[in-house]
Amino acid sequence: MKKKITIISLGCSKNLVDSENLSTQVQADGWEVEFDNFISDSKTVVINTCGFIHDAKQESINTILSFIDKKKSGKIENLFVMGCLSERYKKDLEKEIPEVDSYFGVNHLPDILKKLKIDYRKELLGERKISTPSHYAYLKISEGCNRTCSFCAIPLIRGKQISIPIEILLKQAQNLAQQGVKELILIAQDLSSYGYDLYKEYKLADLLEELVKVQGIEWIRLHYIYPTNLQKKVIELMKNEPKICKYIDIPIQHISQNVLKNMRRGHQSSTIRNLIKRFKTEIPEIAIRTTLLVGFPGEEEVDFQELMQFVSQSKFDRLGVFTYSEEEDTFGAKKFKDTISQEIKDLRAEKIMQLQQTISFELNQAKIGKSFKTIIDRKENSYFVGRTEFDSPEVDNEIIIENSDFEIEIGQFYKVEIVRAEEFDLYAKITEKLL
Numbered sequence: 001m002k003k004k005i006t007i008i009s010l011g012c013s014k015n016l017v018d019s020e021n022l023s024t025q026v027q028a029d030g031w032e033v034e035f036d037n038f039i040s041d042s043k044t045v046v047i048n049t050c051g052f053i054h055d056a057k058q059e060s061i062n063t064i065l066s067f068i069d070k071k072k073s074g075k076i077e078n079l080f081v082m083g084c085l086s087e088r089y090k091k092d093l094e095k096e097i098p099e100v101d102s103y104f105g106v107n108h109l110p111d112i113l114k115k116l117k118i119d120y121r122k123e124l125l126g127e128r129k130i131s132t133p134s135h136y137a138y139l140k141i142s143e144g145c146n147r148t149c150s151f152c153a154i155p156l157i158r159g160k161q162i163s164i165p166i167e168i169l170l171k172q173a174q175n176l177a178q179q180g181v182k183e184l185i186l187i188a189q190d191l192s193s194y195g196y197d198l199y200k201e202y203k204l205a206d207l208l209e210e211l212v213k214v215q216g217i218e219w220i221r222l223h224y225i226y227p228t229n230l231q232k233k234v235i236e237l238m239k240n241e242p243k244i245c246k247y248i249d250i251p252i253q254h255i256s257q258n259v260l261k262n263m264r265r266g267h268q269s270s271t272i273r274n275l276i277k278r279f280k281t282e283i284p285e286i287a288i289r290t291t292l293l294v295g296f297p298g299e300e301e302v303d304f305q306e307l308m309q310f311v312s313q314s315k316f317d318r319l320g321v322f323t324y325s326e327e328e329d330t331f332g333a334k335k336f337k338d339t340i341s342q343e344i345k346d347l348r349a350e351k352i353m354q355l356q357q358t359i360s361f362e363l364n365q366a367k368i369g370k371s372f373k374t375i376i377d378r379k380e381n382s383y384f385v386g387r388t389e390f391d392s393p394e395v396d397n398e399i400i401i402e403n404s405d406f407e408i409e410i411g412q413f414y415k416v417e418i419v420r421a422e423e424f425d426l427y428a429k430i431t432e433k434l435l
Contacts, residue, residue, distance in 0.1 A: 004032045005116075006042040008067075009131070010060055011050025013187050013223070015083055016131065017140040019048045022082075022109060024129045029118045035131040038066075044078040045070075046112070049085035051157060054325045060085045061097075068099045080104065082112060084157045106158055107143070126171035133377060135411035136183035136219075136393060137176045141169055141207065145189035146197075147226070149253075150264040150332035151296060151324060154189055161190065163198045170210050177216035182411065183375065184211065185221045185392065192229040205233035212243045218413070219375070219389055223249040227275050228267045239283050245389040246283050250275070251291035255310040256303035259296055264331060276314055287390035289318035292352060295345030296324045297336035304348050311355055317363060318396050319356045321349040357423050364397065364421035373434060374399050374416045376408055384408050386416070386428075399426045406430045 005026055009019035023033045034040050045067055049060035060083075070076045080102050086093055087105035094103060104112050110120040130137045142163040145155050173184060188194060195203025211220055220243050222234075227250060238244045254260055257269040279286050292311075294304065311319065323345035326338045374386040377393065386399045399416060401408065408414070408430070416428035 002030060002032045003044070004034070004040075004042040005044045005046065006034045006037050006040040007131075008036055008038070008045065008047045008063060010048060010063060011052065011056055011084065013138045013185070014140055014189075015048050015050060017128075017138050017187070018083070018106070018109075019046075020128050020131055022046065022048075022112060023131065024124055024127055025109070025113055025121060026116065026118060027129055028121055028124060031118075033129075041075075043076055044080075044116070045076050046080045046082060049081060049083040051084035051086075051088045052153065053322065053327070057085055064097060064100065068097065071099060080112065080115065082106070082108065087157050088153070126168055127175050128172060130176065130179065130181070132393070133411065134180045135375060135377075136185065137179075137181045138185045138187050139169065139172060139176070140164070140187050141191065141194050142188040146193065147190060147266065148264050148331065150262065150330060150335065151293060151327065153327040153330050156329055158189065161188075161193060161197055163195050163203075165198060166195075166203065166207050166210055169207060170214070173211050173214045173217060177214050180216075180411065182217065182413075183219040183221065184217055185223055187223045189224065190226045191222055191224050192226040192231075196229075202229055202231050205231045205237060208234065208237050208241070208244060212237075212241055218243060219245050221245045221247055221389075221392060223392065225250045227252060227265075227272050230275070235279065235282055238286075246286045247289070247390050247392065248279060248286060249289040249392070253291065253293045254296070254299075254303070254307055256299070256306045259299050259303050262298045262332075262336065263293070263296060273310075285390075287317040287396075288314075289320075289392070289396065290316050291320045291322065293322050293324055294348040294352065295340045295342075297332065297338055297340065299340065308351065308355060311352060311359075315359050315363065316356070317360075317390065319352070319359075320395075321352045323349050361421075361423045364423065364426060367418045367426060368421055369418065371415055371417050371431065372399075372428075374414050374428070376401075376410050376412055376414065378410060379408075384410075386414070397424060397426055399428050401428055401430060404430045406433055 007019045009016050050056040071079050079100050081100050082104040086103040090103045113120045144158040144161045146161045252272050326333045372388040374388050376384050376386040378385050384401045391397045413434040414430045415432040416430050418426050418428050420427035
């Protein structure tokens, strides 16, 4: 019988890629791998943790404790923990939760494999067995971040930015395409700065020019663009290259100059305003996703109202909000007292999301009667669920197809017409299968 391992991947898509890299090595040694199966009969479990914000850390702790209960009852034999939480709090975790067999940080893949008595295979560098649906995959193009945002612990956890060479990423993309992947979602802590550590110049545009040549890849999507250092050529490629989705994820965090300064974002409010304006002017159909942080120390009501006004004017297609939580050892925790109550933070977040809900409804209503190229992600009960190039998996609009005269295949492209719309869902009928 094959040895079997379950990998539980928590947190962001960057963590998911790390879990997939582990899976690739383990499978090459003949193991059977399951992802995110909390009721698996595997005797070995690896939990890849998140340590970014309080809620994510608590989820990681709760997951560890639930598997310790399984270990105590004899359902599993080996329990290992990796990722951001154990990178940041390894000594504390070893002391507080000693039942875990071993803790590993974020860049300790060879050490994990050694513990599993598996040889690390360097020749697999460029290959990856994905855990997502077979038609899309995340491509992590760099690790770490050189930014010094005062609220963020990522540089403390992941270190300075280390870009993956273009030739390795190209090999990964070709391997993924051979597996049937049609959509690549580029991720990093900071896509805009890709390549500077390797090539002494920003190379995101050069990477994109190579990736669009990969046969089988039809969509390339950009996540986590920082507002500065974005090459003009990237915008030009997005405008003119059909394979690059007219979609961008820019976590702006705030718009008030006072708050941006305290956050140490390293740019002016005008930088954000001008970038958003440029995207919408040069690519009118572009979908822009952003993330905001409210309740940062020193955020006055006037700052929050400026943010509300900016959201109202900008009409972001997608928007998420976090409330500030103090992260130990960050500049913000050392410099500022967290004096804004959680009640006020939650109220501000709620007001932003209420505003965004109205905006999303208006934008979606305007799509009724229009046609879009759509990829089918999955089937749920009697209906199929898909996405346009303007929507990323799991976080954006979904297109629901309730009845169709077409034989629908998951992972295939169709032309659909929107017939009904809600705040965060679109309903459509298929008009054509695209080859």
